[in-house]
Amino acid sequence: MVERLFINGVAADGSKLDIAVAEGRIVAMGSDLHAEPGTDVVDLHGWVVVPGFVDGHIHLDKSFVGDRWHPHVTANSLRERLAIEKEALAQAKPMSERAEALLEQAAAFGTVAMRSHVDVDATTGLTNLHTIMQVREQWRDRMHIELVAFPQAGVMSCPGTVQVLENAAREGVDVIGGIDPTTLDGDADGQLDAVFGIADRYGAKIDIHLHEPGMQGVEQLHRIAARTRAGGLNGRVAVSHAYSLGDVTADVLDGIATALADADIAIMTNAPGDRAFPPILRLREAGVRVFSGNDNIQDAWWPYGTGDMLQRAMLLGYRSGFYTDEALQTALHLVCAAGAQVLGLSGYGLAVGSEATFVAINAPNAAAAVAGAPADRRVIRRGRG
Numbered sequence: 001m002v003e004r005l006f007i008n009g010v011a012a013d014g015s016k017l018d019i020a021v022a023e024g025r026i027v028a029m030g031s032d033l034h035a036e037p038g039t040d041v042v043d044l045h046g047w048v049v050v051p052g053f054v055d056g057h058i059h060l061d062k063s064f065v066g067d068r069w070h071p072h073v074t075a076n077s078l079r080e081r082l083a084i085e086k087e088a089l090a091q092a093k094p095m096s097e098r099a100e101a102l103l104e105q106a107a108a109f110g111t112v113a114m115r116s117h118v119d120v121d122a123t124t125g126l127t128n129l130h131t132i133m134q135v136r137e138q139w140r141d142r143m144h145i146e147l148v149a150f151p152q153a154g155v156m157s158c159p160g161t162v163q164v165l166e167n168a169a170r171e172g173v174d175v176i177g178g179i180d181p182t183t184l185d186g187d188a189d190g191q192l193d194a195v196f197g198i199a200d201r202y203g204a205k206i207d208i209h210l211h212e213p214g215m216q217g218v219e220q221l222h223r224i225a226a227r228t229r230a231g232g233l234n235g236r237v238a239v240s241h242a243y244s245l246g247d248v249t250a251d252v253l254d255g256i257a258t259a260l261a262d263a264d265i266a267i268m269t270n271a272p273g274d275r276a277f278p279p280i281l282r283l284r285e286a287g288v289r290v291f292s293g294n295d296n297i298q299d300a301w302w303p304y305g306t307g308d309m310l311q312r313a314m315l316l317g318y319r320s321g322f323y324t325d326e327a328l329q330t331a332l333h334l335v336c337a338a339g340a341q342v343l344g345l346s347g348y349g350l351a352v353g354s355e356a357t358f359v360a361i362n363a364p365n366a367a368a369a370v371a372g373a374p375a376d377r378r379v380i381r382r383g384r385g
Contacts, residue, residue: 009044012366024382052112053309054339057293066101085300106307110359113144122160150177178208217244246276261287325367
């Protein structure tokens with residue numbers, strides 16, 4: 001029996017959409033569904049309905065959301081930035097409080113799942129990871145959270161971190177992280193040996209931060225693709241940022257795009273404001289999966305961000321020059337289904353049989369929602385909200 005019927009919604013293309021829900025799942029979708037006696041009817045007033053947002057790259061342990069305003073401090077190097085961050089976090093509210101505040105904010109915007117990178121290294125051990133694991137448990141019914149053991153300070157250049165990553169994998173972390181194997185660690189083979197080895201032994205996924213520019217970054221991507229294919233990890237590896245893909249010529253891009261597609265490596269981009277970034281449409285045309293995330297939100301790295309993935313879709317479209325409805329819907333796909341696929345979410349999306357979790361937005365269609373990022377929204381979770 002249908003328990004709840006959402007009427008007068010619109011689909012991505014602006015066509016009429018009604019959604020019937022029973023036991024928290026979608027049981028019917030159409031343009032003119034009729035309510036049975038006793039059914040709770042909810043009028044969506046012509047708002048567009050989209051799947052819940054997926055933040056494919058966030059740092060719950062770093063944000064100052066829920067804390068006082070922390071003025072940004074400039075840095076001349078990565079190591080200097082890490083020192084500034086450590087000092088700022090030592091003076092901030094407890095990590096669990098800040099993570100909870102950010103989760104509340106993101107959830108209110110319509111985010112239903114996320115991949116959070118959490119700093120681990122030989123100095124802090126798994127302290128941060130354990131804190132965010134506890135927060136994740138408290139949010140289990142409201143947010144799907146996949147955790148990355150992220151070696152922010154380096155793997156080989158921070159002695160003892162390899163063992164910390166191994167310990168994180170032993171405790172069941174979902175993803176093993178890496179970062180700039182050459183420019184930060186100075187030992188690409190050593191870092192990739194460690195990261196891929198741990199992931200293989202424990203069945204974890206991999207997500208590597210890669211900021212290395214130009215051909216150096218492309219060569220790193222080729223190394224990662226080769227190791228992914230050799231280890232049979234196709235579909236389980238992501239590279240975050242991959243700025244180099246926005247630096248190189250078309251022929252070089254085509255070559256690395258083919259390698260990434262063959263290894264089924266996903267690329268995460270948040271369309272940063274001060275840097276070239278991966279050309280989304282060109283990569284997708286080559287068969288590369290591209291997804292998005294907010295990355296840092298009001299922390300020691302930059303003062304921007306709210307946790308709103310619809311706003312992120314707008315920024316992706318704005319920086320990519322997306323003007324047509326089709327292109328704007330591609331930006332929406334990056335913050336919804338593309339991220340859900342990388343996280344391996346089941347029962348996700350607007351389809352009969354899927355969980356009745358979606359966002360109704362005060363816009364006539366999906367393209368308009370991305371272009372304007374309206375604040376007026378209604379978040380439905382398992383048919384309620």
